[in-house]
Amino acid sequence: MVKLTRILEDVSFTSNTDSKDFNDIEIVDIAYSSLKCQKGYMFVALKGETVDGHKYVFDAYSRGARVFVLQDDIEMADDAIKIIVEDTRIALSKMSANYFGNPSKSLKIIGVTGTKGKTTITNYISEVLNRAGINTGVIGTNGTFYNNISETTVNTTPESYELHRIFRKMLDNGVECVSMEVSSGGLQRYRVEHVDFDIAIFTNLSPDHIGPKEHPTFENYLECKAKLFTLAKHGIINIDDKYAQAIIDKATCDIKTFGIEKQADVMATDIKYSKDLDSLGVNFVCKTKESKDDFYICSPGVFSIYNALAVISVCRYLGVEKEITRKALTEAKVCGRVEVLSALPYATIIIDYAHNGVSLENILKTLEYYDHNRLICVFGSVGGRTEIRRKELGDVASKECDLSILTSDNPDFEDPMQIINDIAKSYDDKSKYIVEPDREKAIQLAVRMAQEGDMIVLAGKGHETYQLIEGVKIPFSERDIVRDEAKKVLAGREQQVMVTN
Ligand SMILES: CC(=O)N[C@H]1[C@@H](OP(=O)(O)OP(=O)(O)OC[C@H]2O[C@@H](n3ccc(=O)[nH]c3=O)[C@H](O)[C@@H]2O)O[C@H](CO)[C@@H](O)[C@@H]1O[C@H](C)C(=O)N[C@@H](C)C(=O)N[C@H](CCC(=O)O)C(=O)O
Ligand SMILES: Nc1ncnc2c1ncn2[C@@H]1O[C@H](COP(=O)(O)OP(=O)(O)OP(=O)(O)O)[C@@H](O)[C@H]1O
Numbered sequence: 001m002v003k004l005t006r007i008l009e010d011v012s013f014t015s016n017t018d019s020k021d022f023n024d025i026e027i028v029d030i031a032y033s034s035l036k037c038q039k040g041y042m043f044v045a046l047k048g049e050t051v052d053g054h055k056y057v058f059d060a061y062s063r064g065a066r067v068f069v070l071q072d073d074i075e076m077a078d079d080a081i082k083i084i085v086e087d088t089r090i091a092l093s094k095m096s097a098n099y100f101g102n103p104s105k106s107l108k109i110i111g112v113t114g115t116k117g118k119t120t121i122t123n124y125i126s127e128v129l130n131r132a133g134i135n136t137g138v139i140g141t142n143g144t145f146y147n148n149i150s151e152t153t154v155n156t157t158p159e160s161y162e163l164h165r166i167f168r169k170m171l172d173n174g175v176e177c178v179s180m181e182v183s184s185g186g187l188q189r190y191r192v193e194h195v196d197f198d199i200a201i202f203t204n205l206s207p208d209h210i211g212p213k214e215h216p217t218f219e220n221y222l223e224c225k226a227k228l229f230t231l232a233k234h235g236i237i238n239i240d241d242k243y244a245q246a247i248i249d250k251a252t253c254d255i256k257t258f259g260i261e262k263q264a265d266v267m268a269t270d271i272k273y274s275k276d277l278d279s280l281g282v283n284f285v286c287k288t289k290e291s292k293d294d295f296y297i298c299s300p301g302v303f304s305i306y307n308a309l310a311v312i313s314v315c316r317y318l319g320v321e322k323e324i325t326r327k328a329l330t331e332a333k334v335c336g337r338v339e340v341l342s343a344l345p346y347a348t349i350i351i352d353y354a355h356n357g358v359s360l361e362n363i364l365k366t367l368e369y370y371d372h373n374r375l376i377c378v379f380g381s382v383g384g385r386t387e388i389r390r391k392e393l394g395d396v397a398s399k400e401c402d403l404s405i406l407t408s409d410n411p412d413f414e415d416p417m418q419i420i421n422d423i424a425k426s427y428d429d430k431s432k433y434i435v436e437p438d439r440e441k442a443i444q445l446a447v448r449m450a451q452e453g454d455m456i457v458l459a460g461k462g463h464e465t466y467q468l469i470e471g472v473k474i475p476f477s478e479r480d481i482v483r484d485e486a487k488k489v490l491a492g493r494e495q496q497v498m499v500t501n
Contacts, residue, residue, distance in 0.1 A: 001026040004067065007042070007095045008083070013069075016082045025081070027067065030099055030161055031060070032092055039064030044092045047071060049213045053088070069095070093160035093193040103167035104196040108134075108177040110314060111192065113228045114203025114238070116359050117307045118156070118181040119463075120299075120337050121201060124311045125179040128328040132320045137170045139163070140181035142335060142463045146170050157186025163195065184209055184224040192231065199317065200232035200253065201310050205243040206358045211386055226250040236313045238306055239264045256317065258309035260302065265289070266313045268305045273369040280340055280348070280370055286312055293322060296330050299338050301366025336462030338363065341479065343486035347450035348372070351478050353462025355381070355409065357392025360459055364400035373453030374402040378446050379460050380439065381423060383414030383468075390419060393459075394426025403449075404433040407442035409460040410468035439467060440481050447485040458482070 004025040028040030034056035037043050043060035045053035045068065054072050061068075061080060068076065069083045069091055076082060085091040097104065110125060112118045119141050126145070129136040137146030139158065144151040144166055151166070157180070158166065170178060182200075186192055205225060207218050215221040222243060229235045229251035237244050239257035248255055257264040260271075267287045274281040280300040286293050286309070297308050308329055315325040333339065339351045350367075354360040360379070367375060377397050381390045397404045406423050408416040416437040427433050436442040446456045458478050466473035 001028055001040070002099050003027075004042070007098050009098050011083075011085065011091055011094050011098075013083045013085045013091070015084065016080075022081075025067065027099070030092070030095060031065070032159065032161060034060035034063065034065075037063040037065040041065045042067040042069065042095075044069040044088050044095070045071065046088050046092065087190070089160070089190040090193055093190050096161040096164040097194040100164040100168040102194075102196075103164060103171045104178075104194075106171055107167060107175065107196075108198045108318075109195055110177065110179045110199045110201070111182040111195070111197045111228055111232065112180070112201045112203065112310070113182040113184070113187070113225050114201070114241075115206050115208050116362070117203035117303065117310070118183075119353070120304075120307045120334050121203065121310050122179040122181050123334040123337075124307065124329065124332045125314055127332040128311060128315055128320060128325050129177055129179070129318070131328045132315075132324045134177050134318075134320075135175050136177040136179055137166075137175045138179050139166060146175045147173055149173065155186065155191075156181050156183040157191050159189075160191045160193065163191060167195075182228050184215060184221050187224040187227045188215065188220075192228070195231065197228070197232035199234050199236060199314060200228045201314070202229070202235070202237045202241070202244065202247050203306065203310060204238055204241045205247075208356055208358070209386070211388075214386075222246060223250075229253055229255075234317060236310060236317070238310070240306075256313060258306070258313045260305065260309075266309050266316065268295075268309055271302070271305065273300070280338065280350075280367075284308075288316065291322070293326065295326055298330065298333065300370065301362065303362045303366065304338070336464070339462075341482050343482050344447070344450055344489070346452045347454040347456060349447070349450070349456045349458070349482055349486075351458050351462065351482075353460070354457075355379075355393075355460040355462075356386075356389050357396050360393055361396045361400065363457060363459070364396065367455055367457070368400075370455070371453070372455040373451060375400065375455050375457070376403045376405065376446055376449065377401045377457045377459055378405040378407055378439075378442050379423075379458075380407045380409035380411070380416070381419055381460070382409060383411035383416075383419055387422065390422040391426060394423040398427045398429075398432060401432070405442045405446055406433055406435050407439045408437050408467065409439070410464075412468050413470055439476070443478060443481045444485045447482055448489055450489075 004022045027042045032044045037060040043065040067081045071088045126136045126138045141156045235253045235255040240259040240261045258266040268284040270285040272283040279298040281298040341349045354363045406420045467476040
């Protein structure tokens, strides 16, 4: 239990109760869903995208809550203590930090923002820092991980209450540093407002997450991303990105840069692509004012170098021994991010999370640098959201691939065939795509079709182990499907050889 006065420290509010009477009140827990309320709870009403949480204050009351944090004053029973604030999301953020004892102040927090690269970079940072003996946890799209504990996350950047709760758990378990993804949605909804960031990283920016329930305009999207650099002590920025200067102009922290094209504090030169189709790596020289070092990363392309440069910049700032950074980056892999499956000895199968135009273009164009026969891509696009992605994905795949297998990717309540038809509009040559709405069958087909030297990209699902159909997450493992089908194909080939002999 925590004293109400402590939870309300530095929160501006008015109340129907004299705040002197707060001294004796203790709060069991804070809930922003009425469904979680019990006796002794404080309920915070958030104005959501779907419903207004103020609608549920009576439900919260009936479940035992007597302290209510509201944006709108609502007529309630006499024993309800109303705390009226200007914005309940900002208040929730501050109150959660107070409730959990401001754990982010005792942790080194590294926040990564940008359209692409957040999951990869946060996981790389954790890999390197843990090897350097700094106990580091990760929070992001792939979940929360620290020591050997993991927790799934609903959002890339969890709600402020969840975030401070996770920080508290991490701190109590000996974690020293947290490498976390900071989504524009999280910044827009004040989820990280009271997080004490030591380092903020900007990867890149291109139009995404614009539409109903997300950002009204690209300018708003940029504005939200830039906000992270007003919350941190030190900024690390990809200077080659078109919007780097806009971020720097809005930043209030000191800034260091990384890049390939423009002069930067940490630069990559002498880029060479490895020809090993099992790891699809890349070599480069990392140049700073004090040194020049060879690096190898087992992830392909220029975008992977940018991700590595961001990590090297963090390690340089934190004083991590260079050899540790180098070795860790050589071996670091992230689930579902350019993940090469060793299933067929004669073809390369990659699972990747590319689900918008920019990321799909990056991965497909990158693969051109590695000698291969046909490039085949299996992909779909989400239902019920950001329809613009369908055209983007179709435009890219129709141009870059020898063959596309158009399928489903979390169609949710939409008709998968409608989504596929939208994507297919980008193709003027019907021989360049096959339609197979059942993703399992589409993957099996790709594995069966694979010939010597082919590269097959299963795009969009990445780390996900489900298919979202009509609001239900149905278990779905691309890795298992590939492995099972590859086994059958290889067994069939062996049999054929035996018969021929
Ligand atoms: C559109 C959006 O951002 N929605 C987020 C939001 O939910 P919401 O506003 O829809 O909530 P709501 O259903 O309208 O309910 C409003 C309030 O009433 C409460 N309620 C509701 C029902 C009830 O019986 N009792 C009750 O008290 C709810 O608990 C809530 O507090 O608040 C929830 C809790 O924080 C989030 O989990 C949820 O994220 C959803 C899942 C989502 O898809 N968000 C996306 C847009 C997002 O944030 N994505 C970014 C990554 C993308 C980026 O780069 O921006 C992310 O960080 O995940
Ligand atoms: N720096 C980068 N620039 C462009 N594309 C990238 C970069 N890093 C990774 N990608 C591509 O984007 C996909 C998603 O990468 P990652 O998950 O690291 O980014 P993210 O910012 O977390 O994305 P999201 O917001 O979609 O979760 C990868 O699977 C890869 O295809």
